[in-house]
Amino acid sequence: MQANPKGVLTGTHFLDGDQACCEGALAAGARFAAGYPITPSTEIVERFAWRIPTVGGMFIQMEDELAASIAILGAVWGGAKAFTVTSGPGFSLMMEHIGYAAMTETPCVFVDVQRGGPSTGLPTLPAQGDMMQARWGSHGDYEIIALCPNSPQECFDVTIRAFNLAEEFRVPVMLMMDECVGHMTEKVVIPRAEEIEIYPRRHTARGPGEYWPYETNGDLVPEMAHAGEGYRFHITGLTHDERGYPAMNAAAQDRLVRRLKNKIRAAADRLALYEEEATEDAEVVVVSYGITSRVAQRAVEMARQRGIRVGKFRLVAAWPFPAARLRELAQRVKVFVVPELNCGQMVLEVERAAAGMARIIPVTHAGGDVHRPETILEAIVEAAR
Amino acid sequence: MTAVVETPVINPVEPFLRMDRMPHIWCPGCGIGTTVNCFARALIESKADPEKLAVVSGIGCTGRVAGYLHVDSFHTTHGRAIPFATGLKLANPSLQVVVYSGDGDLFAIGGNHLIHAARRNIDLKVICVNNFIYAMTGGQTAPTTPEPATTTTAPYGSYEPAFNLPYLTESAGATYVARWTTYHVRQLTRSIVEMLQKKGFCLIEVLSPCPTLYQRRNRLGDALETMKYYKERSKTRHGAPTSEVGLTMQGDIVVGKFVDRDRPDYLESMRRRLAEQLGDKFAGVGVLA
Structure with missing residues (x-):
């Protein structure tokens, strides 16, 4: 809508x-x-x-x-x-x-x-x-x-x-x-x-009496009702069954927790948004996100001017992480350079995705400022060496 | 021959309960079920529309009440029933929103939310079942545990002063404050009926036995003996200054309606202020896009 x-x-x-x-x-x-x-x-x-x-x-x-x-x-x-x-x-x-x-x-x-x-x-x-x-x-x-x-x-x-x-x-x-x-x-x-496209609430079309709050129909995402509409439903943070009632056993836990995970995992490919630039011929790819991606952009341009075959990979979604695409790239990229304003967080995911196929160079920063483009450039130069 | 049609006898409160979830988890002699019975009877008496009623609970033995009531019901996180209920009520002001929880949930972990909801005068009806103890977790000290009661975390007896719940709630701004015990089923029911008709932040404290953990550990007898204690030592004093209704271990219990006053609730104040400031530009507080 x-x-x-x-x-x-x-x-x-x-x-x-x-x-x-x-x-x-x-x-x-x-x-x-x-x-x-x-x-x-x-x-x-x-x-x-x-x-x-x-x-x-x-x-x-x-x-x-x-x-x-x-x-x-x-x-x-x-x-x-x-x-x-x-x-x-x-x-x-x-x-x-x-x-x-x-x-x-x-x-x-x-x-x-x-x-x-x-x-x-x-x-x-x-x-x-x-x-x-x-x-x-x-x-x-x-x-x-x-x-x-x-x-x-x-x-x-x-x-x-x-x-x-x-x-x-x-x-x-x-x-x-x-x-x-x-x-x-x-x-x-x-x-x-x-x-502007808006995803409407998944409100149930069923009437009161035919509705349970966590019943799913093939789809892993159940339909919703709101309080005051006559459904008289129950919601709890306890492990619950399709009726929303507490269910204190391992089978109910397994069913619920796996569905909560799978509804996102099943869609991970389309949720894991990223932006790629000049990765076709890249030996080195800089993986970054947020403000760091703006600094990385400058570093990549500087490196390209020096003739280094470097590409850019920007996370628009951090979670789910675009592991599948990075794994593909890892098969032909030599090094991932990962600058971020922390002491190494998303770099662990890059490492996991690369699975040993490419070298990883983190460019850490404890925060309080952004990286200098030169710092990222140095890492790119070192990666390309 | 005349056919004999047997109509099953239905307890009048059953339509308000999720009978498919019975039996409940509460111990024999526990008073929470008694309060639920009074609540359901108050709904019948006040002709409340169960489809326009939502009950929000926190965590604990009383926190399980929401799950047994056949209305829109929310079992939230520990201490946060009131802020959840605040969001729910503001999003849909046509709902009657009742917060039903225990003394530890509402006055320890959730104490800050309670005083702020009272200060804002959010239109919430709070039923606080006070059993003097954290019962769900096995009988630890609560902010209501009277000195020198013994709990699992005060094995040599409690030496902390207990909160006087009506005094605190009145000071924070509540428009209606009452206290009863599970012995006073008629008075409690009447009080709930009255509270449901009131506008603003209201609270009823209900003293309830926890024979398994509080009474037994303190050698105070069983639930029946607790009823006798409630009967003998309760003094009804409507309008009593709340500063004087603090409880002591096995001492007198002042019960009654202590506070019944009117002041504009949060939504009313919000609407008035914004309309005054914005005139025609004020688009209302309805949140449904």
Whole structure:
């Protein structure tokens, strides 16, 4: 279906990534946001609080991130599209509800504008240190989707994608921004509402009495109902059966947990979005994402000027990870250079995908700044040697 | 010959229960089931539409209530029933949203959410079953455990002061606060009926025996003896200052309706402020896109 024009600020704007993310959420149909202030993400909900009363909907500032991250889930079961935004310390507090959302299959979006960590770390400075936390931070086995935009325009576009995927797969989707992308101001083009495709809620067509909340029909994603519609359904974070009733045994656990994983895994090929440039003849491929991909771009250009056959591989989705494509590349690429604003996180996935077929050179950075293009260039030169 | 048609006798509360989930998990003598019975009877009495009612629970023995009620029901995370219910209520204000949970869930891990929901005056109806202990996990100290009761984590007796739940809830801004015990089934039912008609953040504390863990470990007898204690030592004092209703171990229990006042709820305040500031540009607070 098409976007509701009420939330779409069609036109050409000069926005930072945080503001663009807010506009993406509004365009995607988010009408409920709950948040707790934390740098460098707060601007997203500040804008939402300012915009939403004229669009229709609401923002509530909760007492902490635990509250914000579950208030949105309550709102979703009440019929809304909802999201929350945070940064490292708040993201840590939200982990339990990311797990609850995964377990109860509540479609929702968590935005993490990453800053230096661990702990309070560097509140105003960039990092990409929450990438593994996004995937593994809550306890137990589950799957999520995580996207990592690298520009304000992409913050707009990818936020819409995040909401659409949340609805399609009934899964929490993480938008893994970073302080630089969040605070960088660039041109953002917002199309007309009819040009924006929206994935509608998978609302059941069945009537009350013929509906169980976790019954699946071939498809691995069950249909939803909202509170107050007469279905009188039950939702729990306990392991549950198709009726939504607690089922405390290994067989029910196996059935549920494997379905929660498989609904994402089965679609991994189309979910694992990436962008590739000049990889056809490349001996060296730089794998990067978020703000680091912008620095890597410069390093790749410099290396090409020196005649090095280097290509670029940018993760648009971090999770599911595009392992299949990287494995293909590993068969003919000599070296993957992996710069990131952490001490080596996604590089572990690159290594896993390459399975020993290509050498891996991580270019780590503890955060607080971005790489210098020369640092990445040095790694490319060393790789090509 | 006249055919004899036997109509099965149905307990009037059955339509509000998920009978396909019985028997429930609660121990013999536990008071939670009694409160559920009162709640269901209050629904009948108040002619509440079960399709417009949602019950939200946290974690613990009382946290299992949501799962046994045949309404839209949510068993959430430990301590977070209130913020979940906040999102649910704000997204669909036409729902009657009841939070049904225990003392540890609502006042320890969830204490911050409770005071803020009361401060905002979110239109939530909270039933707090207080058994003085963490029962689901085997009988640990709760913020309500009276001195010097023994628990598994206070094997030599508790030396922490307990929270006075009505006092705390009133101070935070609740519009309705009452306390009963599972002995007071009629009063409790009436109080729930009254609360369901009230607007704003409301709380009823219900003292309930946990014969398995609290009474037994403290040699206070069985559930029946607890009923006798409730009967003998409860003093009904409507309008009692909540600062004076704190509980002591096996001491007097002040019961009654302590607070019944009106103030604008969160949505009302939000709507008024935004309409005042934005005039015609205010598009309303409806969240359904």
